[in-house]
Amino acid sequence: MNLKLNAGYAAAELVKDGQVLGLGTGSTTHYFIEKVGQRVKEEELELFGIPTSYQSFLLAKKWNIPCTTLNEYSIDLAVDGADEVDPQKNLVKGGGAAHTLEKIVDYSAKELVIIADESKEVEKLGAFPVPVEVIKEATQPVISALTDMGAEPVIRMGVQKDGPVITDNGNFIIDAKFPTIDSPVDMEIELNTIPGVVENGIFTEMVDKVIFGTKNGLKEL
Numbered sequence: 001m002n003l004k005l006n007a008g009y010a011a012a013e014l015v016k017d018g019q020v021l022g023l024g025t026g027s028t029t030h031y032f033i034e035k036v037g038q039r040v041k042e043e044e045l046e047l048f049g050i051p052t053s054y055q056s057f058l059l060a061k062k063w064n065i066p067c068t069t070l071n072e073y074s075i076d077l078a079v080d081g082a083d084e085v086d087p088q089k090n091l092v093k094g095g096g097a098a099h100t101l102e103k104i105v106d107y108s109a110k111e112l113v114i115i116a117d118e119s120k121e122v123e124k125l126g127a128f129p130v131p132v133e134v135i136k137e138a139t140q141p142v143i144s145a146l147t148d149m150g151a152e153p154v155i156r157m158g159v160q161k162d163g164p165v166i167t168d169n170g171n172f173i174i175d176a177k178f179p180t181i182d183s184p185v186d187m188e189i190e191l192n193t194i195p196g197v198v199e200n201g202i203f204t205e206m207v208d209k210v211i212f213g214t215k216n217g218l219k220e221l
């Protein structure tokens with residue numbers, strides 16, 4: 001059973017003709033975009049997508065979903081993935097290094113739906129290290145500041161390339177493992193006060209609905 005596909009396809013059924021969609025990044029939103037693309041073809045829907053990464057842009061292009069930007073249109077519905085989801089619908093995101101544009105797109109959407117398989121549901125955020133996008137020149141100062149905050153920070157390395165991962169914005173990612181995240185809201189704000197931090201992967205107070213694919217069917221938060 002493909003739990004990510006089930007969640008992604010369910011979210012695609014929420015899409016209405018004429019909407020502007022925020023297109024999240026990752027292996028779960030892959031299925032959302034795929035199903036939206038099929039609906040565009042079969043039902044002749046007129047939609048616009050606002051992608052959160054080159055990955056999503058290319059996928060939207062493959063499925064003939066016309067793309068635009070936030071400077072032209074506002075978003076009716078954004079659908080995005082997550083690395084962790086807590087009971088208050090706070091998230092850790094950025095496993096795909098796209099969290100900066102994802103946060104901008106998700107935050108500005110009238111409605112934000114998160115899709116994930118059941119492994120992403122947690123009681124408390126923090127087992128997944130918090131991705132922090134940094135200006136390259138600020139890497140060591142940010143690592144020091146994160147260490148002072150109690151984290152174990154590591155520069156994310158490429159899998160198919162030597163050296164650090166470079167984001168779509170030309171920056172590095174530092175993955176910061178904290179012993180505990182007691183207040184996601186405070187942590188999200190504090191991380192962004194470190195000079196050189198572009199954006200961090202904690203998302204609070206913006207999710208309307210979560211759709212989990214589980215072995216027993218769909219579950220909504």
Ligand SMILES: O=C(CO)[C@H](O)[C@H](O)COP(=O)(O)O
Nearest residue numbers: 026027028081094095096098
């Ligand atoms: O935040 C993200 C990318 O920056 C992804 O949405 C998150 O990593 C979940 O990915 P997947 O659906 O592949 O598990």
